[in-house]
Amino acid sequence: METLRQWLAPSDPNASSQDESTTREAPYLVSGSWGLSLFSHIRSILWTDALVQRGYEQHRDDMFKMPFLGSWATVVSGKYVEEIARAPDSYLSFQEIANDQLQLEHLVGPELSRDHIHLALIRTLNRNLKGVYDEIADETEYSISSALKKGKDENDWTSVNVNQWVGDVVFGLNQRIFVGLPLCRDEEWAKAGQSEDTAMVLRAYLLKIFPKSKRGEVQQYISRFTSSMSVAREMLTKAIKERMAMTEEDRPNDMLSWTISRAPGEEPDLKIICGILGLLSLVAQGTTSMSFGHALLYLVAHPEHASILHEDILQAMDGGDLTYQSLERMHKLDSFLRETQRLSTISNVSLGRIVMQDFTFSNGVRVPAGEMIQAVATGVHRDPAYYSDPLEFKPWRFYELAQAETLSTDRAATKYNMVGTSTTYLTWGLGKHACPGRWYATMIMKHLMAYLILHYDLKLPDSANGQRPADWNLTGACIPNTKANILLRRKEDNTIN
Numbered sequence: 044m045e046t047l048r049q050w051l052a053p054s055d056p057n058a059s060s061q062d063e064s065t066t067r068e069a070p071y072l073v074s075g076s077w078g079l080s081l082f083s084h085i086r087s088i089l090w091t092d093a094l095v096q097r098g099y100e101q102h103r104d105d106m107f108k109m110p111f112l113g114s115w116a117t118v119v120s121g122k123y124v125e126e127i128a129r130a131p132d133s134y135l136s137f138q139e140i141a142n143d144q145l146q147l148e149h150l151v152g153p154e155l156s157r158d159h160i161h162l163a164l165i166r167t168l169n170r171n172l173k174g175v176y177d178e179i180a181d182e183t184e185y186s187i188s189s190a191l192k193k194g195k196d197e198n199d200w201t202s203v204n205v206n207q208w209v210g211d212v213v214f215g216l217n218q219r220i221f222v223g224l225p226l227c228r229d230e231e232w233a234k235a236g237q238s239e240d241t242a243m244v245l246r247a248y249l250l251k252i253f254p255k256s257k258r259g260e261v262q263q264y265i266s267r268f269t270s271s272m273s274v275a276r277e278m279l280t281k282a283i284k285e286r287m288a289m290t291e292e293d294r295p296n297d298m299l300s301w302t303i304s305r306a307p308g309e310e311p312d313l314k315i316i317c318g319i320l321g322l323l324s325l326v327a328q329g330t331t332s333m334s335f336g337h338a339l340l341y342l343v344a345h346p347e348h349a350s351i352l353h354e355d356i357l358q359a360m361d362g363g364d365l366t367y368q369s370l371e372r373m374h375k376l377d378s379f380l381r382e383t384q385r386l387s388t389i390s391n392v393s394l395g396r397i398v399m400q401d402f403t404f405s406n407g408v409r410v411p412a413g414e415m416i417q418a419v420a421t422g423v424h425r426d427p428a429y430y431s432d433p434l435e436f437k438p439w440r441f442y443e444l445a446q447a448e449t450l451s452t453d454r455a456a457t458k459y460n461m462v463g464t465s466t467t468y469l470t471w472g473l474g475k476h477a478c479p480g481r482w483y484a485t486m487i488m489k490h491l492m493a494y495l496i497l498h499y500d501l502k503l504p505d506s507a508n509g510q511r512p513a514d515w516n517l518t519g520a521c522i523p524n525t526k527a528n529i530l531l532r533r534k535e536d537n538t539i540n
C-alpha cells in the first residue's frame with residue numbers, strides 16, 4: 044500500500060520552489076495537494092486524452108502541469124515544442140524516458156539502455172530500404188493469407204478483428220526483416236514473439252511500482268513466470284548460432300545479421316543480441332500496427348475514396364509492378380495515410396523527456412530535474428488554427444497543400460509527405476530524436492495499403508452501419524477500436540502485381 048501511495052503521489056510538487064525570483068512553475072491543471080492528487084493521478088491514467096485536451100484549450104501555445112503515468116509532467120505547445128526538440132540531452136533526455144517507460148536496464152540489459160546500439164541498426168535499415176522492400180513484397184501475400192486463416196468465413200468473405208489481423212500481418216512483415224526466413228514463418232515464434240511484446244510492456248509497468256533499488260530482484264523473480272520469453276529466447280539463440288557459424292558474406296541481409304556484426308566484443312553476447320532484436324520488434328510492432336489499423340478503418344468507413352486511391356496506385360505503377368520507387372510516386376495514398384495519423388494520432392503527447400538538470404523555458408517556466416516534459420500532439424492536430432475543418436477526415440488535405448505550395452514556389456513541397464515532421468505535426472516527434480524508423484514504417488504502410496487495394500475487396504460489416512468504429516483512448520494512447528471487425532475477400536483478377 045505504501046509503495047502504491049508513493050507511486051501515485053506527486054514526487055514533490057513543491058520541489059521546484061523558486062530560488063530565482065525570475066522563474067516560475069507551469070500552472071497546475073489539477074490540484075497538486077495530497078488526496079486530491081491521488082484522485083488526479085488515477086483520473087489522468089484513465090482519461091489522459093481529456094486532461095491533455097483541457098490543458099491545451101486553457102493554455103494553448105503555453106504550458107501546464109498535470110499528472111502523467113504516475114509522475115508530474117509539464118505539457119507544452121507552440122514555440123516551446125521547438126525548445127524541447129533543441130534542448131541538449133544533458134538537460135532533457137529522451138534516453139532516460141525510454142529507459143524509464145520500458146525499464147530497459149532490467150528488461151533488455153544495461154548495455155543497450157546505456158549505448159542504444161539499436162539506433163545504428165536503424166540507420167543500416169534505412170540505408171538498405173530498397174533491398175528490404177523486396178523482402179517485404181515477397182512476404183506480403185503469405186503474411187496476409189496466413190493471418191486470414193484465423194478469421195471467420197462469412198459467405199464469400201472472411202471476417203477478422205482489425206487489431207488482431209493487422210497485428211499478425213505487420214508482425215510477419217517485420218519479422219521477415221528482423222530475423223528472416225525460416226524463423227519469421229514459424230508459428231511458435233510468432234506466438235512467443237507477440238506475447239513477449241505485450242509481456243514486456245506489462246513487466247515495465249509492474250517494475251515501475253517498485254523502488255529503483257528493488258527492480259533488479261523483482262525482474263529476476265517475474266522472469267521465472269514468463270514462459271514466452273524463454274521460448275522466444277531459445278528459438279532466437281538457435282538462429283543466432285546458425286548465423287554466427289556462417290561467414291559474414293554468406294549471412295542473409297537482415298537485422299539479425301546486422302546485429303551480430305555490430306554487437307560489441309569479439310564473441311557477441313547472445314543476451315545483448317536477443318535484447319536488441321526484442322526492443323526493435325517492440326518499438327516497430329505496436330506503433331506500425333496501431334497506425335495501420337487506424338488507416339484501414341478509415342478506408343473501409345470511406346469507400347468513396349478507394350477508387351481514387353486505386354487510380355493513384357495504378358498511375359504510380361505505370362503499367363509495371365508494385366515497387367519501392369512506385370510507392371514514392373503514390374502521392375494521394377501518402378496524403379491519405381498522413382491524414383489518418385493526424386486524426387487518430389497513436390499517442391496524445393509527443394517528445395517525452397526526463398529533465399536531467401533544472402530546465403528553464405524562454406517564458407521563465409522552470410522544470411526541476413527528475414520531472415517529465417511532454418508536448419501536446421492530438422490537440423494540435425485537431426486545432427482549427429492549423430487545420431481547416433480539423434475534425435473532418437480529408438484524405439487529400441496534404442496532397443492539396445503540397446500541390447499548392449509546389450505551384451507557388453516552383454519547388455516540390457516535401458514537408459507534407461508522410462514522413463515530414465513539424466511543430467504542428469508531431470506523429471513522429473520532432474528534432475534529433477524524431478522517429479528514425481519512420482521511413483521504414485511508411486514504406487510498410489504504403490506497400491500494405493497499396494497491395495490490399497489492388498488484390499482485396501474490403502468492407503465494414505453491415506452491423507457497423509457505415510460508421511468507423513470509434514477509437515479507444517487509454518493512458519495517452521489512441522488505439523483502433525479493439526472490437527472492430529472488417530471483411531476481406533481476395534479479388535478474382537490477380538493479373539496486377
Ligand code: HEM
Pocket residue numbers: 137138161162165323326327328330331334389393394395469470471472473474475476477478479480481483484
Ligand atoms: C507508425 C509507426 C511509428 C510511429 C507513429 C512512431 C513514433 C515515434 C515517436 C513519436 C517517437 C519519439 C520522437 C521524439 O520524442 O521526438 C519515436 C521514436 C523512436 N522510434 Fe518510432 N514510430 C513508429 C515506428 C517505428 C519503427 C518501425 C521503428 C523501428 C524500426 C521505430 C523506432 C524508433 C526509435 C528507435 C525511436 C527513438 C529515437 C531516439 O532514441 O532518438 N519507430 N517513434
